[in-house]
Amino acid sequence: MYKVLLVDDESWTRDIIRAFGEWEKFEMDIVGEADDGLEALRLTELLAPEVVITDMRMPGADGMQLLRMLNDRFPEIKVIVVSGYDDFNYAKHALRYRAVDYLLKPVDPKELNAALQNCKSELEAALQDRSAMSLDLDISYLLSSYKQLLRTHFNELNKEGVAATLQQMTGELERNGIKKAGMLEQVVQEMLLLLKELMFANSLDSESLHAPYSHDALASSANMTSFLIQHYEDTLEQLIHQRKFKNKLNLEEVKQFIEMHFAESVTLEQLARAFFVSKEYLSKVFKLEFGRNVTDYILFLRMEKAKEWLADESIPIKAVAEMAGYEDVTYFYRVFKKHFGIAPGEMRKSGEV
Incomplete structure (x- = not known):
């Protein structure tokens, strides 16, 4: 079965796509759903879908950003764009990053299934190519x-x-x-x-x-x-x-760097070296700008994303810990409970996520 990831901030749109798609006919299975581009990228890394169906306008990282990230990091994935806006720029962006199809809302079942058929055909062709020249x-x-x-x-x-x-x-x-x-x-x-x-x-x-x-x-x-x-x-x-050689430290760039690497071993000292400033200066101006120091912001991002991932019961808590940057699951439990006042498992059972 080919794995499919749905990406749209409107749950009812995801429900419509799920209902309209002839999944068994195309040997496809919906394995996950996301409501923004960054969450979609994380789930792509975790679930390894062959097909991503995404909206263009979403809060946080939108469809344009997601298309670029998928093209750069997972070029083999087939993407179908579904948008409520008949905008030439969106269509051009979709073509640039080799989307298989560009569909307008409300979704037409025939168009959706034709796009799914195209994805399947391209995936089968790619599989034959890989068989001819398999990677070691x-x-x-x-x-x-x-x-x-x-x-x-x-x-x-x-x-x-x-x-x-x-x-x-x-x-x-x-x-x-x-x-x-x-x-x-x-x-x-x-x-x-x-x-x-x-x-x-x-x-x-x-x-x-x-x-x-x-x-x-x-x-x-x-x-x-x-x-x-x-x-x-x-x-x-x-x-x-x-x-x-920038005239001024770009704090938004620092913040974006942290958001891209929060699950890695990022420290204040590493950030200061990477942006050519002292750690004391970086710590001071970052807190003045964003209301949190660097360490607290990294912790905040890890905890918020961990809470989001816990809502998906198909993701084991150990995987949630690893995705949030914690190899030691016991330590992750301690940090999570200290931050939220409740253990990850208890939060998942309580339905508070």
């Missing part, structure tokens, strides 16, 4: 720990750490016999996809990464490493210049 899961597994290190070094603007991590990664690839061009191409694709994700999270234009790269980059492990280091370092230079 062992390579992906090997890369996973290096990706996490790269995220940390990148967010700390640590060019030396990024280069050293990519070199260590190449060394392990070679020790495992991963040297052929086809294997190296998978590595390059996965590392560029990670870089696109990091660029998007830091409000950088990632269009340049769509350009085809020279086969010289795959001629050897050394060439591949130099190619990746160059891309990562050039991007970091761009980000450093963007932040370091």
